[in-house]
Amino acid sequence: MTQLGLPDAIQACLFDLDGVVTKTAVVHAAAWKEMFDRFLSDFDGERGRPFDAVAEYDEYVDGRPRADGVRAFLDSRGIHLPEGTPDDPPQARTVHGLGNRKNVLLLEKIRAGGVEAYEGTLRYLEAVRAEGLRTAIVSSSANCRDVLRAVGAEHFFDVRIDGVVAAERHLPGKPHPDTFLAAAHDLGVEPSRAAVFEDALAGMDAGRTGGFGYVVGVDRVGQADALYAHGATLVVKDLAELGGRQ
Incomplete structure (x- = not known):
């Protein structure tokens, strides 16, 4: 495992927005x-x-x-x-x-x-970027870009697959894995070498069926058992628990 709490083979991190990066859930x-x-x-x-x-x-x-x-x-x-x-x-x-x-x-x-970001996630994103891993934001929200700009986090992501992009490309949403698969493709990374970070059960299903190398469930509401049941490899309450710059 790396100092980011991820398997050594992971080359990219795919983050959900609501409940993972921002407190908009x-x-x-x-x-x-x-x-x-x-x-x-x-x-x-x-x-x-x-x-x-x-x-x-x-x-x-x-x-x-x-x-x-x-x-x-x-x-x-x-x-x-x-x-x-x-x-x-x-x-x-x-x-x-x-x-x-x-x-x-x-x-x-x-x-x-207003909109707030989770400080633990922002610190983790800084650490991920410092280690040279590629990053994507994957959200069903059509307001994704505006929310990222509101919290000053747009620069953390190389690729954005949101509700607008999904509609343009005719990608089915979560629990289907297509939006995460599109993010991995745009980053030039095989799904098996990408980690998914999600707080929604539908997102866990997408991570499991998409064949991703690691699926991190972020438990903000006390549903750890359900996140594991839907495909999480690991469940944390905050991404600060995974390591990186604290």
Whole structure:
């Protein structure tokens, strides 16, 4: 193992954004809850039960592209909506309309409270770069670049595969491994020589099925067992635990 806590064969590190680099996972969960709770208020019984911003967020929407998250959650409640199009207005009662409504709420919350980065991750990124490893940010968020710029972290990454790039290249989102595989490809590294850093269960699934050399689960919410079950090689509470410059 290297001083970065990684196998010697690892040549590149692929980082998720929300919950790994930045503290936006809580803001995302709050935006999903506000959007879904307003929508669910029109339903009775179990289908109208408020959205659980921990359990249901983790299971159905965390780490997935917006529309995929909407579909997965609505399917769990037996609710079916027209698909719509990515350009649907936020008030549209379609899958894409709900996703766009969530994004409006997210941007409002980010602008109101700002964005913070995890200091342990920033220090680890500095150490990774100092050791000459290649780096990529891999996120389902279409706001990835803006968030990185907000915390002054854009310069840490050689490659960015986010929601915008995934749409342009028609890459399916997590739990499929395609976005991570695209990042490794763009870095010129075989998946077996790349490490994935993720906090979402969908991200663990992507790391496992993509054949990556090392999959680090970042446990911010007390779900270590679930991260291991979904494919983590190692689980830490903060990347500072892996070593590097402290």
